Amino acid sequence: MVKVGIVGGTGYTGVELLRLLAQHPQAEVAVITSRSEAGVKVADMYPNLRGHYDNLSFSVPDVATLGGCDVVFFATPHGVAHALAGELLDAGTRVIDLSADFRLQDAEEWAKWYGQPHGAPALLPEAVYGLPEVNRESIKGARLIAVPGCYPTAAQLGFIPLLEAGLADTSRLIADCKSGVSGAGRGAKVGSLFCEAGESMMAYSVKGHRHLPEISQGLRRAAGGDVGLTFVPHLTPMIRGIHATLYANVADKGVDLQALFEKRYANEPFVDVMPAGSHPETRSVRGANVCRIAVHRPQGGDLVVVLSVIDNLVKGASGQAVQNLNIMFGLEERLGLSHAALLP
Amino acid sequence: MVKVGIVGGTGYTGVELLRLLAQHPQAEVAVITSRSEAGVKVADMYPNLRGHYDNLSFSVPDVATLGGCDVVFFATPHGVAHALAGELLDAGTRVIDLSADFRLQDAEEWAKWYGQPHGAPALLPEAVYGLPEVNRESIKGARLIAVPGCYPTAAQLGFIPLLEAGLADTSRLIADCKSGVSGAGRGAKVGSLFCEAGESMMAYSVKGHRHLPEISQGLRRAAGGDVGLTFVPHLTPMIRGIHATLYANVADKGVDLQALFEKRYANEPFVDVMPAGSHPETRSVRGANVCRIAVHRPQGGDLVVVLSVIDNLVKGASGQAVQNLNIMFGLEERLGLSHAALLP
Amino acid sequence: MVKVGIVGGTGYTGVELLRLLAQHPQAEVAVITSRSEAGVKVADMYPNLRGHYDNLSFSVPDVATLGGCDVVFFATPHGVAHALAGELLDAGTRVIDLSADFRLQDAEEWAKWYGQPHGAPALLPEAVYGLPEVNRESIKGARLIAVPGCYPTAAQLGFIPLLEAGLADTSRLIADCKSGVSGAGRGAKVGSLFCEAGESMMAYSVKGHRHLPEISQGLRRAAGGDVGLTFVPHLTPMIRGIHATLYANVADKGVDLQALFEKRYANEPFVDVMPAGSHPETRSVRGANVCRIAVHRPQGGDLVVVLSVIDNLVKGASGQAVQNLNIMFGLEERLGLSHAALLP
């Protein structure tokens, strides 16, 4: 039984970790922290967890207690894991960070996009980017995992087969992505209100979104060189879900794209390449740790369109974090993650 | 392993049965029927099930095949179970009917509300109303279960403690109930369109809804006599969920209502009496087989208000059906039903 | 041309006033105040107003400037109008207050429900409760209008015909009301987030909501005596709309309720008594200054059910405020308010 700690469990990725771990047969949440909610029972804050964690309360974060866990998840704003991860690793506790703190390998680039110095550059060399479809072997031995962002997961899984095969013009990739509102977190912001985000659609951060360098970094690895990426995120009036619509020039019209994608993900438990001609719906992955992908070449032209959907809170965050836990601790990768999506 | 058949699996209760049974360790779906979709793979119709039922296709309903199952669920419009249940029972197959066919004990009343003669009145004496919180013992030995309707489940569970204790004025009970749109099924009706049911609220069937006699029947049993019930259902712009707001006069102000409810449901795995002062949200039971209840006496007056929420597709249909299966087959009652609700 | 000022125009009732007044041929917004947004153009904050108020900016509230208006609307939290109304009246400016400050005639009751002393009790005797269907004559000569709350508008208009006719048992009236989320305002509260209020339904403030004494006060007037009211508000996943489901005992079964309601509202431009058997939808009044009502007697019993719907931001706030302006200034009552609801 893996003993789990969670730092910052009051947000949506926190409650989603709790929901998933409640069904996990080999993991147990021993401690969950929140400064603002210390002393409050988890089930009092999240009534969906009543009957599951009736004896678990939020506590003030404390390295000694957390250090008694086998692994600690960070479901925190950026900066927090920087401050605590080192001590936990020293205590022999592994760290799975759902925040952005260790996603970018370059501390200066991190500082530029997050507007503050990187707080733990010494840890960067050993941080593993926790996208199992790319880094499974490294994850196995890792002590520190940077769980990919939601947009980056959907975008990378959709682009990777084209880039690894060297098929796409890497100078002009486009990721037009649509996210549900839960991607903005549980913070009380006007823009996330029901009456602001409901019944409307808008692009945001077209000038530059923090997930842009993360996606680019992953695509560079896949392509083996520089890439030119335009990333336009949109806010969509739904709670969960990301729909990435990806555009790439593939001049070679002889290649069987469907076969390429199916082969790339043949052994992946959580990537579903749908039949040719499909249009994946985000609801088909709601609550499930799955990325469903379809690949199209409209009108037989040069431009290939990849459709990639995930639940931003599961494969885009907490589910992927649990998948990393399974891999790190030598467990069956599907453990606790095998349930079907909730539809309708 | 219980061998399961499903008749009419293309609707929302059908797909929900499949979702729940996919996680059930002691049940296996052997056959699923649909005349209109015969030959279609289940996972082609419901992509959330891809990876779970990849070899299961809809077939034309056939008593011989269904008769090879231990139990058959009917997830059909009313009338279908009337026609087939008898043959299946003769073949030694138990029947769990999610439709309204065997819910009313009086065939004439059924005929009046459903506008056609009852098709299997001879089976009524042995049909057990599958509300485990009331009929658990009868369910154990039953061959034929009538799974309660969604509104009736929420309303009965909320009223029962008051009525069984003889505390309420039974002549004037009110159930003001709000349902998500999935309660109207997957049929292509104008009133269920996104642009008709979205961003709006309305009452319907105030003159008389088919669930009225079912609720009344259950309340009569609990009260040990006649009841006067006003039932007003409302359509609410959400996919899943029922919120029943129940009103009853309780003249005795000395009674501890909170204690009464907690005691009544102390041993019930799927009824959660919330702390005094609570306001249960339907999302706290989304996807879960739970009824959450709170009891209030506003301004200390005579009128007691009970708030009762369920997911209409789970505790209000398919989850309750699986709960019945567990009881009938001597399995642990929580099997396949222990996951937490999806929130947010 | 009536010269209009608006205090506190950044919330939803403020922007709705602007939307409505933009179409009003006899009123002109001369000044709009907001401490937090002073200097910001109205159209920069609310892009739907681009092209309508391109030269109007928020300014710091200032009695001298406001006092130059013919009438000032308060679209503020409670307490603000208490502080400013007197000075404006002294300056000869009329006041239409959309907040709760002057709705209750009893200053002590106000203090009890709002948790602070009433700030302007001396003005209470001349404050007119701005429900035109009841107080039209008083509104004509009024200097200070208290615009009714949203729930109180829907509930009173539904109950009044029964109570004025002396038909209902006034000791046990029930108002089960459902509101869209905009009723909670534009404040950044967790409970109003898209991911909290969406896809869910809940009751709130069952113990006692501030609109309870306001509704009771209006019903007492109509009944000519004390009333016993239970009021249960619910939060509904839609932006606009209130659906009030009202219950009252009417022992006299000989009365023609449909005729009663039609007669009561025969000359009311903004109350629509729908045909017998109707179920009004909130969307049928979205954006429009209309209350639609239907009256039912289910199963011919003693209990009468009235369904009453409004748009909480229009007939429940800003539209009703403009209706009061029209009456106060001797304009045609429909001016600026005659457009149809937005459907779908």
Add this chain to the structure above:
Amino acid sequence: MVKVGIVGGTGYTGVELLRLLAQHPQAEVAVITSRSEAGVKVADMYPNLRGHYDNLSFSVPDVATLGGCDVVFFATPHGVAHALAGELLDAGTRVIDLSADFRLQDAEEWAKWYGQPHGAPALLPEAVYGLPEVNRESIKGARLIAVPGCYPTAAQLGFIPLLEAGLADTSRLIADCKSGVSGAGRGAKVGSLFCEAGESMMAYSVKGHRHLPEISQGLRRAAGGDVGLTFVPHLTPMIRGIHATLYANVADKGVDLQALFEKRYANEPFVDVMPAGSHPETRSVRGANVCRIAVHRPQGGDLVVVLSVIDNLVKGASGQAVQNLNIMFGLEERLGLSHAALLP
């Protein structure tokens, strides 16, 4: 007073025409037809219109009656206007067709995309594509107007300034478009159900959508030559609104795109070029006849991103139709269309 007829007024564009024309001071709806609803009062079908069209009922379409109108709108499925437009024109009645019947100038291309022969090719030469921002002069004298589709309006208005200026690489234009569900009409289709389209996002018709040739035709005109366009429409869980995200290569980095757009639309009453850096929301045009546009050049690269939003039922259909009416009949272009959008 322009005497107006409407053919096929039961769908969403029909009710929207009625809503808009109810506020139009110079137009009057004399006849509205629907075979299926003949004899039904308009206000009985659309309760938002109660009080506006109380004496107007649907009638069986009849050329003699329609021919007595000054202008007839077709709010019908494709094919209907083919059959009737000629006779009406012969009778001296002008025709504004909201369907696709006369949008493509090439009858063979029409036949290919709509799967049936063009029914009135002889009328094509005089049909004017009713995009006032392009064809205002031709509209003035026109007898037969083809109102542009919803996606084509949003996409063309966004691309046109770049193409007319010869700035974009026309060989690789991308229109990633998101539509609310009302774009699918009021037909009772499973895919348009609340429980299917709600809380989900999907692309559709990636292989080829009927609006592709219409957009391409318009872009060819603007570019003065062939264009290569990839068009990916998406279904979004909102009732109204289109958000077009447009991508074009503009190698010339010296050009002031903001100035270009502002100049192109300086005199357009219904195109709003937002300030640099803006992200238009679809709700900012809800119910209003406006297209709001913002232009971006992310990271200063070659790829220009244009964001263009409309209400698909207004500027994307019925509002644009009324705008055409105003132009055709020499009325002020804003007549009946000057109200602000409904927000929130």
